[in-house]
Amino acid sequence: MHQTFDAALGVNLLHANQDLADHNREHFDAWGLTCLNVMSSPGAGKTVLLEKTLAALKDDLKMAVIEGDMTTELDAERLRQYGVPVIPINTGRSCHLDAKMVSGGLHRLEQEYDPNDFDLLLVENVGNLVCPAEFEVGEHAKIALLSVTEGEDKPLKYPVMFQEADCLLVTKIDLVPYLKIDVQRIIDNVRQMNSHASIIPVSAQTGEGLETWYDWVKKSCHREDVMKVTA
């Protein structure tokens, strides 16, 4: 478990993170910016989803990305090709982004841009189906991806992420014919613990489902129903 209480400092680390996340969200709200926290296991397709999204919505929304990775700027370099600001955060040995890291990323964004100009901040978290769900960064909504290759039972086995998600993308559905997998069973397993999330099956290869996702994102930027209330 993550150590959540520092006895010497007398602070609950999750509470301290939440305070800073709320502070980040106050900035986002003041700027009129929607922040989506994109999370999944490694290789579920977060970066390719962001590539598609940046390409598809470039005429509709002014976007920026905070790109979390333990090491390398491989993903940041991929996303910069779409002509948007991409702030890389290397977390070192850390398994998730936290509110302080994202706050640092925001300060770097502000050095070069006026954040009031942006509609949407996409935060790509470190690939991990467990820890990122526990550390809010100030997002208005949590986006979880689950690849069909990961198996039907994952919502049951890793419940925190699926309980917290506001939108779940079931990715790589083009691979279903080659797997022993039932997408409906994945959805049913998620619904056992989360009645409110939008669930969108997608394939970045065939494009299936992506229009539904783009509509969801555009709606989120007008803060309709999908938005999360500050805790």
Add this chain to the structure above:
Amino acid sequence: MHQTFDAALGVNLLHANQDLADHNREHFDAWGLTCLNVMSSPGAGKTVLLEKTLAALKDDLKMAVIEGDMTTELDAERLRQYGVPVIPINTGRSCHLDAKMVSGGLHRLEQEYDPNDFDLLLVENVGNLVCPAEFEVGEHAKIALLSVTEGEDKPLKYPVMFQEADCLLVTKIDLVPYLKIDVQRIIDNVRQMNSHASIIPVSAQTGEGLETWYDWVKKSCHREDVMKVTA
């Protein structure tokens, strides 16, 4: 990041974990038991690999399993069908097994069995490509799985697991024809940071590579060259 120092208790949590891991390993050595710590992202195929291994080696080795999951006994139930002792450990919100949890599992094993009778203890860790690599449980070797569906860049982006692995299984290679993936590039990326690990491409569907894995496991139980020296 995991909090690694508890200032009030004055202990480095990773060092405390390592001490207990070393203690677990002393027990394993006294029992003549080899312990393999099996780790990967969720859905890379740990459980099906253990199923195949339990079935294939049942006449060669006396085996037991410690099965780590955040919640549910779904995997434990799958593995019990192979007629071996399976000790489930539910980690709750924790993202990895640690040495203390495994120590508790060993005590439960000892209540019903004589550990001296066993050759091999397979520990299936929580699905997470980051955190389990940092918390040794007393294993003689670390087994990492990487599914070809996760992408070629993962060893570069999640280096700790790939630096630490003694054996890397590149799984689901039956899906390569349907992906834009080059298995050799995965191997090359691992070799940038790890020159010693055995790397075995496998498919649980077609059986490709499994005999090589079984040989590796059998060799590990005779403590030949693949074994890890206590740190």
